[in-house]
Amino acid sequence: MIDVVVTQRVNAGMEEAFEAIARQVTSNTLSQDEGCLRYEWYRAEAPQTYILIERWTDQAAAQAHLKAGHMAALMPRIMECVPEKFSVMRLTRIE
8 A cells, every 4th residue: 555645835815726626636536546545635734735645555556646637637727726846755554
């Protein structure tokens, strides 16, 4: 399994637009992307900061998600809401 934590700042005043797009991405990811076990956005206490928690069956599934048609369609809209690219941390569980 692959766990991913994404942190994203959003431009002031763009929170509603970002959240609407994040809901679309979540719905599409959970219904269309094979190997997705968890995909949840959270609003952080820090202003205009969001956190995404993802869990995938394997690296191939996570990579396929990034290339999915729904991601290609929505990513330009997301980028209009944010000042910089996502900060991603990949986690591997210690067992």
